Amino acid sequence: MPYTAEISRTNPGCFIFLVDQSASMSDPIGSGEMVQQRAQVVSDAINRLLTELSVKCAKEEGVRDYFHVAVIGYGHTQVGSAFTGGLAGRDLVPLSEIANNPARLESRTKKVPDGAGGLVETTVQFPVWMDPVTNGGTPMTRALGYADSLVARWVDEHPGGFPPIVLNLTDGESTDGDPTSAAIGLASHATADGAVLLFNLHVSGASGTPVTFPDGEGDLPDTYSRLLFHMSSVLPSHMRSYAASQGHRVSDATRGFVYNADITSIIEFLDIGTRATELR
C-alpha cells in the first residue's frame, strides 16, 4: 500500500516549501481589523509549519532528523532558498538544524481568552526563519522546476522512503506560463512508496469563503484557485482519515488544497516514525 513507509531518522522524509515572493503578494487580504499582507500571511504560515514540524519531531534528546526541509522562494527573477539568518542560502536542511537555528525569536503580544470569559494580554515567543519578501514576477513554473531537481535527487537517494511532500504557497498568478505541466512532471517522481505529493495553499484577495481540502472545484471562486486545485495531489488514504477526524468532509477525490485557510494541520497528517499506520 502506498504512502505507508516509515518516516524515521534512517528513512527521513523530505519537505519542500515553495513560497511566492512576487510583488502581488504585497496586496492585502482580509477585511477590517484583520487586514494583512498576503506575504505576511504566507511567511507566518511557513514559520508556524517549521515550528510545528520541529515540535512534532522533538524527543527526549532533542529534535530528530525525521525530515529534511527546504524553503524555496520565488519572485523577482530568482528562485532559491528563502531562509534568513544562519540558514540563508541553503536548500534541504536536516530538521534538527532548523529547530536550533531560527533567525530570531519575535515577541508577539496578543489578547487571549482567559477561560473565564475575559481576555488577557500575553506575550509569546514566535520563532522566525523567513521574512515576507515581495518583489517582481511570479515564476511558479520555474519554482516547480527547482523543486523537481531537489526531488529527483532525493528520490534517487531514498528509493524506499516516504515520497517527498511539496507545499506551494501562493496567490496563484503565475507569470511564467501555465504551471500545470511542471506540476505534473514534479508529481511524476516516485519512490517505491508512491508519487511525490504536491499540495497548494492559495492565499487570495478574491472573495469567496475559505475552503479546506475540497474534493471538487465547485466552491472555488476563480480560475487561479481552480488551476491550483487541479495541480494538487489527491490526499493519500491515511491523510484523508485524519482530515475526516478533524471534521472535514472527505471523499476519494479530496485534494491537498487549501483556499485562504490554515494549512498547519497538514503536519498533523504525517505519521512520523512508527505507528502501525492504520487501524485494520
Place this chain on the structure above:
Amino acid sequence: MAVSHAGGPVSRRKFPTGANYVEALQNPTLCFEDPDLKHGTVQQSPVLGPKAISGNFASVFSITAPGGQRYALKCFTRDSNTLEARYKAINKQLAVLKPAKLTQPWPVGIEYLPRGVLVAGQWYPALKMAWVEATNLITWIDRNIRDSVAVLGVAERFAALAADLEKLGIAHGDLQHGNLLVAADGTLRLVDYDGMYVPELKGQGATENGHRNYQSPHRVSSDFGPTMDRFSSWIIYLSLVAIATDPSIWDQLHDDQGEFLILKEDDFKEPKSSLSWSLLLTHSDASLRSLAAQTHGLLADAAHTVPALSTRGAIPTPIPTQRPVPASAPANGTPAWLAGHIPPPQNTSVGSSTGAGAPTGTGFARRRTADVLSGVFALTGSAAPAALTAIGVLPNGYMAVAQLGALLVSGGTLHVTRRSRPEAKASKARLRALRQQVATLEDPAVAAQKVRQEIESLTLTGASRDAQINRQIKSIQSELRDEQARIAQALNKETNGLKTKLSKLAAREQKQLDAMLVTVLRAHVQNRLRRHPIQGVKKLSNMGDGTVTALTAAGIHTAADFTGVRYVQSGRYSSRDAYLIRSNGQQVKIPGVGEVRAAALESWRTSLEQQARKSAPTSLSAQERTTIRQQFAKQKKQLEAEITQAEGTARRKRDQLQQRSTARQQQANKEKQQHQTATQHQRAVLLQRQAQLADQSTTHNLLVTQLATARTGHRREFGLRRYLGFVATGR
C-alpha cells in the same frame, strides 16, 4: 493514543497541535488550573521554548512543582471521546495493584485532568504523571551493550514484567523501546497507558495498534484484550537475549538511529527476505538459535493466538564477554609468580594460561624473597648456553665479562696458593653466574614492551576489523533495502501505465460497442434510404420531371444520396440559396431547387429516415458483439501478461538480490569468525610469551640486586688481592 477511525459519527473537535501547546505553556499561570502546574517550572528546550517530547498522539512536557516534585504532563493532540472513560478504568486498575505482588515497580502514577490546559480559550484534558527517572530501552542498551550480564538482567526483568501483566489480565498495547524505561537499578518502568487494556475495558476496540516495529503484521483492532502484548513480548525478549548472548548482533542489526531493537516491520512481514532472521536462526549459540526459531514460528500466527512469553529453555548461558585484557591492565597483567606478594588475585585466567607455557613460574610463584637465591642458581644451569650466545653478540657485555674473568682468574690463583679460601671460590662462581644471567636477561624489558604493543595492536586491528565487518553487514542490509525499493519503484513505473490502460479497457470496450451500434444503425438507414429512388419526389407538390432530372444529374439518385440541406443568405435580401449536402459532405446547388423545394426534399428524406429507424436493430448481433469482446479480451490478456511478466521479472530480481545479500552477509560473518579465531590464537601465543617475559624480567631485577651485593663482596676481595700484591711485590 489514536482515534478509532472505525468509530461511528462522533463529533470530534480539533485538538491543539504540539506547537499550540508549546505556545500555551509559555504562560503556565494562564494555561493551567492545577496548582502544581500553575506555579510550576516548565522545562525549556534550547531554542524553541517549552521542551516537548512528542509522539503521534500527544506531546509530553516536564514540569517541576514549587515543592520540587517533578511531573510529566501529557497533552493530547488528537481527540478521542473515550479518553476519559478509558483512563478512569485504567487508573482504577492501577490503583489496586499491590507493589509487593509485582516483580518490580513498573507502574507510573497517573491523574487525568479534564481541565488540563487552556489553549485559545478552550480547556483540553491532560494526563499528569509522576516523572519517571529512567532511560529508554535503546539508549540504555547503547550504554550497556558490553555488559552482557546487565543486558541479560534486563531481559529477565522484562520477561518478569510481561508475566506480571499476564497474571493481572492487563495488556499495555504498545510495548516498545520508547515506553519501556530502565531505572538506575536496572528495573523497568512502563509508560504511555493510552492503549492499555484492563478487564473493565473488555469488549472495546483498540485505540491504536502499537509500534510497527514490534507488532504482529496480523494484529487487528479486535485483538484489543489481555493477549495483545504477546507478540511484542516475544520480539523484545528475543532481542534482549540475542544481544546479551552476542553483543555484535547489536552492532550488526540495530541501526544507529533506528526506531527498533534488532527486528523490524519488514522482518515480520517478509521473514523470507530478512537478513536478520537468517543471522539469528543460524547463530552459533544453540539456545539463541532455538529461541529465535520459536519466535520465528509465531510470525504466521494470528496475533491473539500467540502463546504467552515463556522463558523455559530459552535462558541462555551468558557467555562472559571478558576478553583477555592487554598486559597494561594491572589486575590481569600481573605475573602469576607475584601472586604471593600482591593482594589476593581477582582473576586467575591469565595465571592458568601462563602456567601451561612456563612450568617454572608456578615454582617461583610460591617462593618468598628469601628463597629466590636458590631459584636463581637452578635457573642458571638451564640458561647458561643461551647466556653465552648472548654474550657473544653483545660486545660490551663480552668486554665486561672478559675483564671480570681475568680478574677472577688471578684472584683465584691467590686463593689457591696463598689462603685457599673456599668462600671466595663460591663467590666468584656466583658472580660469574650472576653476570651471565644479567647479560642473558638484558632483553626482557624491551621484549615485553614489544609484546605489549603487539597485543595492543592485535586488539585494535581486531576491533577495527570487527567494526568494519559489522559496518559492511549493515551496509549490505541497507543496500538490500534500497535495491528492493528501486526494483519496486521501477516495477511501479512500468506497471502503472499498463494498469491505467487496463482500467480504461472496459470503458473503451463499451465505447466501441456503442460506436458499432451507431455504425450498424447508419448502415441500416442508408440501406433503407437507397430503396427510395429520387423519382419518388414527383409525388410531392411542385416537383416535376425537371427537378428530378436536375437531381439525378447532380448524382442524387436515391434518398440515401443526400443527408440534408444548407441554406445560405443570397445576395438578394430575405431570400436564401439552398445547397443539398451529399453523403460525402459535398454541397451542391441544384438548378431549380430553391428554399421551398429544398425544404420539401429534406422533409421527404427525414420521414423516410424515421421510418427506416423504426425497423432498425436496437442492439448489436451476438456475432458483432463477440468480435469486439474478443478483440478487447485479447488486449486485456496482453496487458495482464505484460504486468505479470514485469512482476515476475521484479520478483526474480528481488530473489536474486536476496540470495546475493544473504550470501554476502554469511560470507562476511564467516570471515569475521575466521579472523576472530586467528586473532584469539595469536593472542594466546602472545600472552604466553608475555607471561614468560614477565617472569624473566622479575628474575632480572632480582639478579641485578644480587649482582650489586656480590660486587661489594668482590670489591672486598679485590682489595685483599691488591693488598697481597703489595705484600708480594713490596709496592
